[in-house]
Every structure is written in structure tokens, then in C-alpha cells.
């Protein structure tokens with residue numbers, strides 16, 4: 365359920381019912397898109413909204429991006445594309461994972477563009493266009509070093525030479541960077557060089573190489589169109605001078621405040637032994653909500669932090685399925701009361717901060733956000 369405008373009272377009420385509230389700031393997403401678009405102009409800035417807009421809700425996020433000015437969208441699956449088509453009748457929609465056998469007619473019927481990454485896919489799309497008599501555009505994906513999807517460089521060169529034999533006009537030739545978020549990685553310039561040659565072979569067709577991290581590299585990486593995802597949703601930029609906004613806030617209520625004596629242990633496995641008499645707040649959120657169990661703490665390792673009463677406090681012990689425990693010993697005695705909300709993501713804890721504590725990446729934090737949250741959209 366979505367609550368568009370909530371008073372603090374209503375919000376407290378909703379928190380009590382749902383356990384935790386995920387707030388998604390659509391205005392921040394729109395602003396982030398505009399910032400990237402300005403950075404890469406005159407290249408076009410598309411938007412990647414696969415996996416339900418990185419877990420944030422494609423039915424809210426995609427219209428907000430359209431309003432901001434985005435016209436080209438990328439999803440991973442055909443089903444995601446059909447959902448998106450209903451939301452955005454006029455958008456250009458590419459499907460990154462391409463054609464599965466027998467699915468070409470559905471792409472055609474919904475005016476979707478497959479990203480073709482193999483010769484059999486190109487054959488199927490050609491056959492589809494022959495059958496309908498329509499020249500329906502598709503993208504060609506060329507592998508420049510990631511070895512995931514895409515035509516080999518040799519296959520691409522061959523297709524480029526035989527372009528006239530295709531039954532469709534490719535609308536985009538693209539590749540994907542494997543290491544653009546690792547500054548100085550030597551694969552990145554190598555991929556750029558290889559892709560520049562591919563783009564030349566397909567002259568007259570628009571070219572696209574950059575994901576979010578690629579938008580932050582110099583203009584040689586931008587070509588005609590860039591495909592940011594994570595930066596739109598509050599992932600940390602490698603260029604930290606770029607003013608991007610946090611997008612998600614995750615709040616969960618305190619169920620109990622309790623004490624435990626020095627030497628006692630907290631949580632499953634008794635993995636953490638208290639070094640001092642402690643006050644603990646038990647919070648209504650757990651790994652079933654996407655709060656990774658690996659973000660818990662043990663004697664050996666510091667876990668994630670949460671904001672309570674305006675202060676960063678550490679998690680203590682393991683994270684359970686539906687509960688997490690916070691050490692509030694350093695806060696004033698009555699600072700935390702039952703029903704108060706703790707913040708797990710927000711202005712002072714970014715998705716990358718939480719990801720680091722769990723030994724993962726911001727992408728996985730976002731796409732793992734649970735289905736139990738009350739979702740609230742700002743700027744809808």
C-alpha cells in the first residue's frame with residue numbers, strides 16, 4: 365500500500381502496523397537523472413529500471429523519470445518491459461537480456477526493442493521482421509571484454525559488413541563495462557578502445573557503452589547514449605564532486621528497551637558477549653526484510669549502525685529473521701522509548717555504507733529490500 369501524504373501521527377500508525385517504512389524520494393531520483401543528463405550532454409541519458417527499478421517500485425519510479433525528461437529505458441526481462449509499456453506508452457524500451465526462443469512476437473506486439481547478443485537472436489528478430497513485414501528496431505550487444513552477453517568482436521564485424529542482409533535496422537549498438545567503478549582498472553580503457561572500433565564499423569547507428577560509473581568517466585566513454593542505474597537510486601558516485609541525492613530512507617520501530625549485564629551475550633549463537641552493562645533497543649526489522657544477516661556484529665567484527673535519537677548506534681549480535689538489536693548504552697538514559705523509530709538508511713547512512721558492513725554492494729542492498737515494508741513515495 366502506498367501512503368502519499370502522511371502526517372507524523374499517520375506515519376507512526378503505519379509503522380506500528382507494517383513494522384518498518386521504506387520511503388522513496390522520487391524527486392531525488394528525478395534530480396539525480398537531470399544531474400547525470402547535464403553531465404553527459406549532448407549524449408542522451410537513458411534510465412535503467414530493471415528489477416523493479418532496483419527494488420524501489422517501477423510503477424512510481426518510471427513515470428517520475430519520464431517527467432524528468434528520460435525517454436529511453438532499459439529493463440532486463442520481457443515481463444518487466446510489458447509492465448513498463450503499460451506505464452509509459454511512448455517510451456523507447458530496450459530489454460537487456462534479449463530474446464528467448466519463441467518470444468520475438470511479444471516484443472513486436474508491445475513495441476519493445478530486444479538487445480540482441482547472439483547470432484541466433486539476430487536470426488530470430490530478422491525472421492520476425494520478415495514475417496510481419498515491419499522493420500522493427502533492436503539493439504546489438506557486442507562483448508568488449510566482460511564475457512557475459514554479446515556478440516564477439518569478429519561476429520560484430522561480420523554483421524556490420526552484412527548489414528544490408530538484416531531485415532531490420534539496428535537502432536543502437538552497445539557494450540557493457542566490467543570495471544568502470546574501479547578507478548584505474550586497465551580493462552576499462554581497453555573496452556573503450558574496442559568499442560570505439562565497433563561503433564565505427566556500425567557508423568550511422570547510435571552507440572552506448574556507459575553504465576553509471578561510465579557516466580563519470582570522460583566524454584570518450586559517453587558515445588551517443590548512457591545507461592545509468594545505481595546512481596539514480598542513491599548509489600555512491602566515484603566522482604564525489606557530483607551532487608547526487610540520497611533516495612531511500614528505511615525506518616523501523618523499537619519494540620523493547622532492555623538491559624543486559626556485562627559478560628552476558630546477545631542473540632542467536634551467543635555470538636557477541638557484552639563488555640559492559642548495556643542498554644539495548646530491539647527493533648522490528650530483520651533479514652527477512654533484506655537487512656542482511658551478514659551486517660550483524662560479533663566479537664570479531666563491527667556490524668552495521670543505525671540512527672536512534674539522532675545518534676549513530678551499533679547493532680549488537682546477530683540479525684534475526686524479524687528483529688535486530690541496537691546498543692544504546694552511550695545514549696542518555698531516557699533517550700530511546702518503545703515505539704520510537706530507528707533509521708537504517710537515510711541521510712547519514714547511505715546504501716553503500718550498509719552494503720559495506722554486509723560485505724556486499726549497494727545494488728544488492730536495494731534489490732533485496734523486503735516486501736513487508738510500508739512503502740511511501742515522496743514527490744509522487
Ligand SMILES: *Cc1c(COP(=O)(O)O)cnc(C)c1O
Nearest residue numbers: 412540575576577591592593594
Ligand atoms: C544494469 C545495467 C546497467 C546499469 O548499471 P549501473 O551500474 O546500475 O548504472 C547498464 N547497462 C547494462 C547492460 C546493465 O546490465
